[in-house]
Amino acid sequence: MIQITNLHFAYGKRRVLYDGLTLRLSPGSIYGLLGPNGAGKSTLFRLMAGLLFPKQGAIQVAGHDPAKRRPAFLQDIFLLPEEVYTPAMRIREYVTLNAPFYPRFDYRQFAGYLAEFGLTEDERLNEISYGQKKKVLIGFGLATNTAVLLMDEPTNGLDIPSKAQFRRLVAGAADENRIVVISTHQVRDLETLIDPVIILTEGHQVIQAPMEVISERLWFGLVPRLEDVQGTIFYSERAIGGYAVVARPDAVRLRQAMSRVDLEWLFNAVQAHPDYMHTLFSDTKTLTHA
Structure with a gap:
């Protein structure tokens, strides 16, 4: 479960993003996080992942305080950022280096995702297209089988057939023990996938409904x-x-x-x-x- 209570966060004194935000997200759902530019969707993800820290309020993610960055928390959450940067190595090497951090990482599951996306483990991350890099990290994130999966604009860079593949794979990877939250501007890409919906507004309000x-x-x-x-x-x-x-x-x-x-x-x-x-x-x- 993700419980956010009375969250306050601002960049400096003038740009207040959250001034008392309260949300509760339960396992078993694929949440869609929508909002205008600058409403704080990416910031909210970073707060959930412990990469930013609230000025006031409390955040509990899968029973942990993200700000403490404890290993038990880090191994049970995966954040796919909107902009992805990959090292100059083969996909196989990337998996060998990063998968051990996630105790429930499923190598066979990841191989299936690569095959679905038309990729092989021998390809070099620095030589494939941006959309293909996104596919690799989407597959990796799904294969971690973490309790919390946060995906920020995951369909950016994907072509139309790949977006259909993405919906199918995410739906197949979701279960009653996992919280998936997808932030997107491309609402038509995901409207058959996400439920419930969370909408942030410029007026510092939030709508959450099935x-x-x-x-x-x-x-x-x-x-x-x-x-x-x-x-x-x-x-x-x-x-x-x-x-x-x-x-x-x-x-x-x-x-x-x-x-x-x-x-x-x-x-x-x-x-x-x-x-x-x-x-x-x-x-x-x-x-x-x-």
Whole structure:
């Protein structure tokens, strides 16, 4: 479990990112962490991994205080950063050097991931493309079988077929004992994979809710005219045949069948109406920043 309580963090005096953040993440889920640029997604990962330290508040990750950087904690968490830098060595050498730090690392599992991505252990990390380097580290992170897996923009640099492979492999590696958190701007790459969703806003609030609850409380669909929607429209954009809309379910005059949650529309709706969205999902363990 990851428990963040009353977290305060800032870069200097002016750039406050977290001012009382509280979150609780449980094993068995693949969480999606969304937010605008500068909202602190990567910073939150570094705080969870013990690479940054909160000014106030508490963080517990798998029963450990990350700031203490104890070996038992480090061997049970893996952070894949957005920007990856790899040494000039063969993939086999990289695994030989780093895998012993993770007691549950599965060499056969990693070999399967390499084969899935069309790579071999003989290839040199400094001679393959950026997307291929990302694939190697994605496979390595999955094969560590750590209790906590944090992935920051993992689909950046991947082509379309590789993104489908990524979704399939992550879904297969998740289990009831593991917490997977994926930070992304590429919401359409991952909307069939992540659940629950955590959305950070520029107004220092956080929305956390399962996809099922979101689909019950918001309507995502197409209407011929905006006049067909009564009440507040949280987000709309022109689309072929009319308008794409996010609204309350009871606000739509023409009761078309409800569509699945569109994470991009949801993200825009939350950024436009953070206070209302926070209230709407306040009973789903959603807490404001102080």
